[in-house]
Structure formats: structure tokens, C-alpha cells
Amino acid sequence: MSVALERQHAGGVQPATSEVVYSEDARDVGWVARNIPCQHACPASTDVPAYIRAIAEGRHGDAYEINREANVLPGVLGRICSRPCEAACRHGWPGNGESVGICNLKRSAADLKQAGHRITERLYGPTGKRVAIVGAGPAGVAAAHDLSMLGHEVSLFERESQPGGMLRYGIPDFRLPRDILQVELRNALRLGVLLYLDHAVGKGSGRPLADLLRDYDAVLLAAGCMAPLPLPLQGEWKGRDPADVCPDVEHGLPFLMALHRGDTKTVRRRVAVVGAGFTALDCARVAARLGAQEVIIHIRTAEEYIPVTKEEIFEAKREGIRIRGLRTPVGIELDAGGRLTGVRFVQNRLGGWREGGRRVAIPIAGSEFVEPCDTLLIAIGQKTVNDFLDVAVELDRWQNVRIGADGMTSVPGLFAAGDYVTGPATVIEAIARGRESATKLDAWLMGRPRRKRVVKIVPVAQPLRERQFDFIARQEMPTAALAERNQSRTLEVELGLGAAGSAAEARRCYLCNLRYQIDVDRCIYCRACMDVAPRACIKLVSGVDVAADGSTETLREAKEWNQVGAIWIDNNECIRCGACFKACPVQCISITRNEFAEVDL
Ligand SMILES: Cc1cc2nc3c(=O)[nH]c(=O)nc-3n(C[C@H](O)[C@H](O)[C@H](O)COP(=O)(O)OP(=O)(O)OC[C@H]3O[C@@H](n4cnc5c(N)ncnc54)[C@H](O)[C@@H]3O)c2cc1C
Ligand code: SF4
Numbered sequence: 167m168s169v170a171l172e173r174q175h176a177g178g179v180q181p182a183t184s185e186v187v188y189s190e191d192a193r194d195v196g197w198v199a200r201n202i203p204c205q206h207a208c209p210a211s212t213d214v215p216a217y218i219r220a221i222a223e224g225r226h227g228d229a230y231e232i233n234r235e236a237n238v239l240p241g242v243l244g245r246i247c248s249r250p251c252e253a254a255c256r257h258g259w260p261g262n263g264e265s266v267g268i269c270n271l272k273r274s275a276a277d278l279k280q281a282g283h284r285i286t287e288r289l290y291g292p293t294g295k296r297v298a299i300v301g302a303g304p305a306g307v308a309a310a311h312d313l314s315m316l317g318h319e320v321s322l323f324e325r326e327s328q329p330g331g332m333l334r335y336g337i338p339d340f341r342l343p344r345d346i347l348q349v350e351l352r353n354a355l356r357l358g359v360l361l362y363l364d365h366a367v368g369k370g371s372g373r374p375l376a377d378l379l380r381d382y383d384a385v386l387l388a389a390g391c392m393a394p395l396p397l398p399l400q401g402e403w404k405g406r407d408p409a410d411v412c413p414d415v416e417h418g419l420p421f422l423m424a425l426h427r428g429d430t431k432t433v434r435r436r437v438a439v440v441g442a443g444f445t446a447l448d449c450a451r452v453a454a455r456l457g458a459q460e461v462i463i464h465i466r467t468a469e470e471y472i473p474v475t476k477e478e479i480f481e482a483k484r485e486g487i488r489i490r491g492l493r494t495p496v497g498i499e500l501d502a503g504g505r506l507t508g509v510r511f512v513q514n515r516l517g518g519w520r521e522g523g524r525r526v527a528i529p530i531a532g533s534e535f536v537e538p539c540d541t542l543l544i545a546i547g548q549k550t551v552n553d554f555l556d557v558a559v560e561l562d563r564w565q566n567v568r569i570g571a572d573g574m575t576s577v578p579g580l581f582a583a584g585d586y587v588t589g590p591a592t593v594i595e596a597i598a599r600g601r602e603s604a605t606k607l608d609a610w611l612m613g614r615p616r617r618k619r620v621v622k623i624v625p626v627a628q629p630l631r632e633r634q635f636d637f638i639a640r641q642e643m644p645t646a647a648l649a650e651r652n653q654s655r656t657l658e659v660e661l662g663l664g665a666a667g668s669a670a671e672a673r674r675c676y677l678c679n680l681r682y683q684i685d686v687d688r689c690i691y692c693r694a695c696m697d698v699a700p701r702a703c704i705k706l707v708s709g710v711d712v713a714a715d716g717s718t719e720t721l722r723e724a725k726e727w728n729q730v731g732a733i734w735i736d737n738n739e740c741i742r743c744g745a746c747f748k749a750c751p752v753q754c755i756s757i758t759r760n761e762f763a764e765v766d767l
């Protein structure tokens with residue numbers, strides 16, 4: 167579809183100068199989805215530019231609230247989020263420098279909000295409906311938060327003695343201090359959620375799932391994904407789990423969970439960790455803190471394909487942990503007393519690409535070798551456990567529970583979310599899926615959806631940033647001294663950006679939610695804007711094609727003057743510097759802030 171060129175507005179609603187407009191036009195929705203890459207990449211659709219702007223203006227409490235609306239646990243995510251937003255950030259695009267420290271700023275919002283900050287939540291009246299949730303990890307907690315806000319009575323059943331799931335029992339304190347976790351969980355569950363700790367649900371627990379389905383209007387399973395995958399060894403070890411026979415071999419996740427339940431765990435002098443995810447990195451860093459003199463992480467492919475943040479790899483290496491790539495374990499070596507002396511590996515070479523951006527590792531025949539070690543921690547992944555189910559629920563061929571578009575399993579009134587459905591994922595994905603599930607569960611309980619997403623368009627009087635902000639360097643996260651880290655398992659490594667560092671980092675953000683547009687009726691085609699533009703962001707076009715669903719906007723650039731239909735700001739190229747706005751002699755360039763908003767139906 168081509169849009170009329172009398173003014174640059176590919177969307178359906180053009181606000182008058184001072185009016186706030188709420189639009190459901192697909193082209194406005196499409197503009198926000200296309201033009202705010204960080205928000206689009208965030209599974210929970212966090213309004214990143216809005217909270218970064220609040221930090222730049224010193225409104226840290228507001229920044230915290232904007233985060234809480236989308237991702238429920240900002241103080242947690244600001245420390246350990248997998249940061250898909252930063253990989254997408256426009257500031258990190260080729261030629262633009264480094265991405266904005268979005269995650270570090272989320273932490274700043276939580277750290278710097280005033281002690282007297284008041285949480286504001288939109289509350290709905292009581293519905294009289296009762297919902298049970300199984301599992302108090304991030305997915306269950308996020309769903310409990312939303313469902314309680316929507317007026318339902320929520321009971322959250324957790325088999326451990328504390329809530330938090332992998333946030334408490336997987337991730338170590340030096341990455342996520344427990345007092346921070348405690349505050350964030352309390353904030354999330356404060357709207358009257360009934361939390362039942364030490365309450366396992368399902369077979370053999372005394373609280374069958376069938377009873378919950380009978381006693382509650384709906385049940386949500388958010389039981390995580392915690393069964394460690396065994397090492398697929400060869401030769402004499404084929405089909406056997408060395409953790410069953412050797413006291414020096416353990417699976418990484420139960421090792422971390424036992425430690426975080428308060429058990430005493432030890433490692434010997436030379437520790438080998440196999441695996442390449444969060445659990446492997448955490449096992450290695452914990453082993454160093456437990457006194458190991460040598461810790462090596464062995465991976466099948468190469469370091470650049472490890473699916474954890476580059477900051478975590480950097481800190482692990484600074485702590486003396488080594489990463490050795492292109493090797494797959496095929497056996498273990500024991501001495502006469504049954505104690506571990508080494509791991510037998512085969513050397514790999516890199517093959518093609520696998521789904522999800524990973525590389526294939528191809529073993530090289532005859533290349534086996536032994537790495538000496540005396541503790542082995544296995545952290546190659548997890549699968550879901552379904553043996554607690556006492557009702558027949560349909561599973562897929564990977565034994566994950568199957569849910570429909572309505573979020574429900576094959577059992578009426580039984581919903582599922584988080585790692586329990588997706589397999590091992592990330593905290594932000596678990597929160598996003600928990601929230602999505604709460605919305606669907608609410609619609610099912612109430613017989614209709616109660617909220618919808620629209621685009622709020624707010625006129626902005628003038629540019630909110632200066633061109634020189636583009637040259638501010640990314641602020642480095644201060645960290646604890648290396649010499650102190652191994653003194654305590656709980657000493658937090660990352661220390662926060664502080665007020666000055668946060669303000670500087672926040673100024674780097676382009677504020678991609680600002681939409682610059684030229685009123686073609688008033689433009690005199692002097693091209694002063696093009697002269698000051700820092701890049702090819704303003705174009706002479708013969709036409710513009712916008713998909714009916716708003717998903718694409720294609721500019722047809724004019725080659726000759728007689729083909730020019732309009733002068734157009736390419737918002738994909740625009741870095742919101744404000745130079746054109748200031749240079750225009752007839753003030754025909756306008757700015758609006760376009761953002762998603764949830765409204766009642
Ligand atoms: C060591 C480790 C480090 C990680 N680091 C990161 C990181 O830095 N960043 C990141 O984004 N992600 C990280 N992850 C992944 C992330 O923690 C998970 O994706 C996320 O916690 C999944 O949330 P969830 O709520 O679906 O499940 P979980 O967090 O696993 O919670 C499930 C909860 O259900 C409870 N439960 C299970 N069965 C029952 C039952 N029958 N009755 C009652 N309760 C039950 C469990 O006790 C648990 O509390 C890490 C994971 C691990 C293991
Ligand atoms: S520059 Fe700011 S708004 Fe734009 S993608 Fe990066 S963090 Fe998001």
C-alpha cells in the first residue's frame with residue numbers, strides 16, 4: 167500500500183500539536199515494533215527508552231516502575247538478564263559504536279530509587295476466582311503478580327523452603343545477592359498472594375494435582391526444567407552415568423542447588439566442568455570460590471558460541487577460569503580406588519550451523535586424549551520432569567507439555583508456562599511466558615480478554631538529546647577486587663554504575679521511541695535538514711510503501727528531481743540527534759513519542 171505524501175505520516179493517526187492520541191492503527195503498531203529494536207527484542211517488551219529517559223532525568227523510581235510493569239523483577243534482571251535487547255540496540259549497529267548498557271541501567275533504576283519509593287499498581291476489583299500456581303520460580307511469580315493484580319485470589323505452591331526457583335537455588339549469590347532477590351519477590355507477591363512453601367504438588371506429595379484442579383477455578387504449572395542430562399559417553403561408559411559410581415563426579419545443577427539449600431559442598435584440587443551454559447559457568451566460578459586450584463570449562467565448539475553474556479565470560483576468565491574448546495567427553499578415567507584421575511575427550515572441528523545460531527562440532531577420528539582432573543561437574547543441559555503429574559496431560563515428543571494458543575494444556579483449566587514448557591531458557595523469557603499465561607488464563611476465567619495493547623502518541627516539544635551524547639563511551643561496570651572474590655561466596659562481583667555513571671550511560675540512548683516527521687505541506691525543500699544530518703537519514707522519495715499490517719516501510723528513493731514526491735525521514739537510519747529539527751527554517755519537522763500502552767477493553 168502506498169501512503170499519501172502530503173505529510174510524512176505512514177501511520178493512521180496524526181496527532182494535533184498538543185494532543186495525546188491512542189491509536190490501534192496497524193501502521194502505528196508496526197512503527198513501534200519496527201523502530202524500537204531493544205523493546206522488540208525483549209521477550210517481556212520492556213519499554214526501554216522510557217525507563218532510560220527517566221534515569222537521564224534522575225527519576226529512578228519512575229524508571230523502576232516502568233520496568234516492573236513489564237518484567238516484574240527489575241533488581242534481579244538488572245543483574246542477571248541474558249540481555250537480548252543489547253544485541254539488538256541501534257547504538258550497536260555497524261558504524262554507531264557500542265550498544266547501550268540497557269541491563270546495567272535497569273539495575274541502576276532498582277539501586278537508586280529512593281528508600282521511600284512507592285510502588286503503584288493498577289488494581290482490579292476481586293473477581294471471586296481462585297487460581298493455584300505450581301512453582302515459585304520467575305514464571306510462577308510473574309504469573310502470580312499479574313493474576314493478583316487482575317483481582318483473582320492466587321495460591322502459589324513451592325516445594326522448596328524459599329521462593330525464587332533457579333534465581334535462588336541455581337544462580338550464585340555473587341551474581342544475585344539474596345537480599346535483593348528477597349525484596350523483589352516481596353514486591354511481586356505483595357498483593358495478597360498466598361505462598362505455600364515446602365508444599366510439593368503431585369504424585370507422592372500428599373497434594374495431588376487432581377485436588378488442585380477440583381478446588382481451584384484454574385491451575386498453572388510453572389515447575390521449571392531441572393533434570394540434568396547425562397553425558398553421552400562411549401566405550402565401557404556407554405549408557406552409564408559416572409555420577410552414579412564415582413564420588414568425584416556430580417551433575418552441576420544438583421550440586422548448585424544443594425549448596426544453595428545450605429549443604430556443605432566440596433571440590434578437589436583440579437576441577438573440570440563440561441558444558442557451555444549458565445550452569446557450567448556458575449559451577450566453575452563456585453568451584454574457584456570453594457578452593458579449587460585449577461578450574462577448566464571444556465566445551466564442544468568455541469567460546470564465541472557460549473550462550474551466556476560476554477561480561478560473565480570475561481569475569482570468569484579474570485577469576486582464573488580457563489575455557490578449552492573443540493572437545494567432547496567420551497569417557498572418564500578412575501584409579502584403583504575408584505577416584506577420578508581424568509576425563510577422556512575427543513578433539514572436534516567446527517562444522518556448519520545448527521538451529522538457534524549454534525555450531526555443529528564434528529569429532530576427529532583417532533584424536534582422543536585425557537585431561538587430568540580430580541573433580542568433574544557435568545552441566546550439559548536439563549530436561550523437564552513429568553513424573554509428578556497425577557493427571558493425564560498431553561506431552562510432545564520431547565516430553566514437554568503441549569499448550570494451545572490459549573495457553574492451556576490438554577486438561578481443561580490446566581495452564582503451563584516457563585521452562586516447564588519451553589525447556590531451559592532464560593529468566594526474562596520465563597517472566598514473559600508467565601505474564602502471557604496469566605493474561606490468557608484471565609481471559610478464560612472471565613470469558614473475555616480484559617485488556618488490549620494500543621499505541622500512545624505524545625507530542626514532544628523539542629529534541630531530548632544532543633549530538634555530542636553520541637560520543638560518550640559505554641560506561642564500564644565497576645567490579646569487586648579480584649583478591650577479595652574468593653574470600654566469600656556471597657560477595658557481589660558487579661557493583662553498579664552509581665548515579666554519575668548511570669546518568670552518562672542513559673544519555674547515550676538514542677530514545678528510539680521518538681518519531682521525527684516532516685510535514686510535507688509546509689516544507690520548502692531547502693534541504694537545510696539534509697545538510698546537517700549526520701547520516702543518510704533524510705531522503706527524497708517518489709513514494710513510500712507500508713504493509714497493511716505495518717510490518718514494513720519501504721522508501722522509494724527519487725533519482726531525479728522530477729520524481730520527488732516528498733522529503734522523508736527514514737526512522738530506521740535516524741539516531742534522534744535533533745539536528746534537522748533545529749536547522750529547519752520553517753519548523754515543519756515534528757517529534758512525537760510513540761509507545762505501547764495497555765488499556766482496559
Ligand atoms: C545455575 C543456573 C544459572 C542461570 N543463570 C541465568 C542467568 O544468568 N540469566 C538468565 O536469564 N537465566 C539464567 N538461568 C536460567 C533461568 O534461571 C531459568 O530459565 C528460569 O529460572 C526458569 O524459570 P521458571 O519459573 O520457568 O522455572 P524455575 O526457576 O526452575 O522454577 C520452577 C519452580 O518450581 C518448583 N517446583 C517444581 N516442581 C514442583 C512441584 N511438583 N510442586 C511444587 N513446586 C515445584 C521448583 O522448586 C522451582 O522453585 C540459569 C539457570 C541455572 C540453572
Ligand atoms: S538506543 Fe536506546 S532506545 Fe534505541 S535500541 Fe538502544 S537502548 Fe533502545
Ligand code: SF4
Nearest residue numbers: 703740741743744746
Ligand atoms: S534527528 Fe534528524 S538529523 Fe538527526 S538523525 Fe534523525 S533525521 Fe537525521
Ligand code: SF4
Nearest residue numbers: 689690692693695750
Ligand atoms: S529544513 Fe525543513 S523546510 Fe528545509 S527541506 Fe528540511 S524539512 Fe523541509
